Amino acid sequence: MNGLKEEKKIRTQSRIVREIIETLVLTILMFVIINLAVQNYDVDGPSMEPSLHDKERIMVDKVSYHLHDPSRGDVIVFIAPPDPQLNYVKRIIGVPGDVITIQGTVVKINNTILQERYVSPSYQGNPYLPIVNKMVPNGSYFVMGDDRKNSSDSRLWGFVPRQNIIGRATLVYWPLNESNSGFLPDVSSVFAHVTGKAATASSLSSNNALKDSTFGTGELAFFAMPGFLLVCSRYRKKR
Structure with a gap:
């Protein structure tokens, strides 16, 4: 027994x-x-205020752009062209084939003035030289930070190659109870009236960079x- x-x-x-x-x-x-599908990053700097705050943690979707091309208005994380040791987070303003004109705070895509609701008046500005009728080449993207006064972006150093894009920022998940916690809003309506068909796509650290944040024990x-x-x-x- x-x-x-x-x-x-x-x-x-x-x-x-x-x-x-x-x-x-x-x-x-x-x-x-x-x-493999997602990666979380720590925002380091104010260049995407008020959409993203300094020290926030964001979730980046690394899969979607294997299924479709990046779109105007997407907030993306990418390897910084000025310094490949850094990752930047910016918003796509122009896609391949778009013609960009920026004079002062007025941004035109294919001769259509953008009404950018994601840019707060308190962060509006442009410390860079005007850009007139610059075409986004195939396989590249024109990006800008939402904090137009304090963002080092395509206005300064040019286009982002497609192969530099890591993924699309989709979610702010830390800290909780911030004004922008949760999924990043869809702003495609800002670009809905842009005319013309774009071609198919075949600190600085303290101002723009992200810190790669691997999953911890918790x-x-x-x-x-x-x-x-x-x-x-x-x-x-x-x-």
Whole structure:
């Protein structure tokens, strides 16, 4: 009798160990897949105020642009052309084939003046020389920060090559309860009246850069917790 109990106990322990190992393997696979699909970054600087605040954490979608081209109005993270050691975050204003004119604070795309609701009057300005009828070349993008007075962007150093784009910023998730927490708003209506069809696409650090922020122990625990609870639930049911 004692032998049967001992054998049952060993089988139970073996099952628990196996389920824990399976859960850990599944969690690691999920963690790897998530890191391939999304990346989180720390905003470092004011160049995207008021849309993004300094020190906020944002989630970047790295998959969508494998399915379709970047669009006007998208907030993107990219390898900075002035310094490939840095990642910048800016808003796409012009896509391949667009003709850009910027005189003072007036921005024109294909001769259409943009009414940019995402640019706050308190951050409006332009410390750079005028740009007149500059065409965005194929495979490149024209980007600007929403803080027009304090952003080093395409007005200064030119276009962003398509291969430099890491992904689209989609979500502000830390800190909580900020004025802009949550998903970044869709601003495609700002560009809805832009005429002409664009061609298909084939600090500075303290002002523009992002810090690559890998998942920490707490975030890993967040992803591991559902699997752990599942194991506990399965164990309780089988006892």
